[in-house]
Amino acid sequence: EIVLTQSPGTLSLSPGERATLSCRASQSVSDNYLAWYQQRPGQAPRLLIYGASSRATGIPDRFSGSGSGTDFTLTISRLEPEDFAVYYCQQFGSSPFTFGPGTKVDIK
Amino acid sequence: EVQLVESGGGLVKSGGPLSLSCAASGFTFSNAWMNWVRQAPGKGLEWVGRIKSKTAGGTIDYAAPVKGRFTISRDDSKNTVYLQMSSLRTEDTAFYYCTTGGFYFEFWGRGTLVTVSS
Numbered sequence: 001e002i003v004l005t006q007s008p009g010t011l012s013l014s015p016g017e018r019a020t021l022s023c024r025a026s027q028s029v030s031d032n033y034l035a036w037y038q039q040r041p042g043q044a045p046r047l048l049i050y051g052a053s054s055r056a057t058g059i060p061d062r063f064s065g066s067g068s069g070t071d072f073t074l075t076i077s078r079l080e081p082e083d084f085a086v087y088y089c090q091q092f093g094s095s096p097f098t099f100g101p102g103t104k105v106d107i108k
Numbered sequence: 109e110v111q112l113v114e115s116g117g118g119l120v121k122s123g124g125p126l127s128l129s130c131a132a133s134g135f136t137f138s139n140a141w142m143n144w145v146r147q148a149p150g151k152g153l154e155w156v157g158r159i160k161s162k163t164a165g166g167t168i169d170y171a172a173p174v175k176g177r178f179t180i181s182r183d184d185s186k187n188t189v190y191l192q193m194s195s196l197r198t199e200d201t202a203f204y205y206c207t208t209g210g211f212y213f214e215f216w217g218r219g220t221l222v223t224v225s226s
Contacts, residue, residue: 035212037153044205044216045145045153056214088153092211096171099153 002026002091004100012108019076021103023089028069030093036065036074039102040085048087049074079105110134110215112206117220120196124224128191130206130217137187138162141210144180144191146202147219154202156180159189160210174200196224 003026013019023034032052037045047056049065052072062077076083084107089100116128132140141164144156157170159180168180179192189206201224207213 033211037213044218045213046216047212047214050212050214090153090155090212095169097155097158097211099155101152 001096002029002094002098004089004091004098006087006089006100006103008103009101010104010106012106013079014108015079015081017079019074019079019083019105021074021076021087021105023067023072023074023100025070025072025091029072029091032068032072033091033093034065034067034072035090035092036063037088037090038083038085039088040082045088076105110208112208112215112217114204114206114217114220117204117222119223119225122196122198122224122226124196125192125194126196126222127193128204128206128220128222130189130191132187132189132206132208135208135215138184140208142180142182142189143207143209143213144189145205145207145213145216146200147205148199148202151202156191156204158210164210193222196222198224198226200224 005024007022034052036049039045053065086102088102111133113131120126143158160167177195182189203219205219206217208215
């Protein structure tokens with residue numbers, strides 16, 4: 001089973017700042033099969049990025065994904081008020097599909 | 109518009125059964141691979157299992173913690189996917205989400221809460 005680690009656990013930033021979230025896998029994720037999700041309080045998760053760098057339908061271009069192998073990054077170029085949420089990475093290169101523990105982005 | 113609506117959650121005693129349903133609309137359900145993902149209150153996400161479309165073989169995969177206790181099935185005539193849970197444990201307490209997608213999870217329902225009491 002591939003174990004995903006996310007850092008930092010919490011990121012305290014102000015609106016307009018840049019957020020950089022990290023996701024590290026215990027072994028290489030085949031074909032960069034990695035996704036990112038956003039979860040706001042009381043809501044279901046929402047797909048942001050798949051295939052490490054492809055934005056899902058309707059996702060603003062301030063969200064970008066990068067990385068390969070075992071190290072992946074989600075970048076939010078300029079934080080909007082609605083971006084303060086928890087972000088999860090997920091690998092789908094091998095079963096069982098696993099999620100990271102999440103990074104909470106909160107308002108500084 | 110894609111809609112996924114879970115139902116069937118509630119309070120159940122440890123060791124008991126419970127069945128969840130997920131009614132889908134807004135897409136061609138018979139072609140879709142469907143998943144269940146759960147989230148214990150205040151915790152992270154955990155993939156529970158996946159059922160492929162019949163044209164892809166209808167194969168079902170489960171996560172280790174639920175294998176042998178949970179059963180996923182689908183009724184394409186009703187655009188519905190099911191999660192039958194048995195021998196429930198307190199650690200199965202979670203919100204259960206129905207999602208679309210073979211590998212990553214594109215659309216999600218709002219979830220239904222299952223609480224297992226001791």
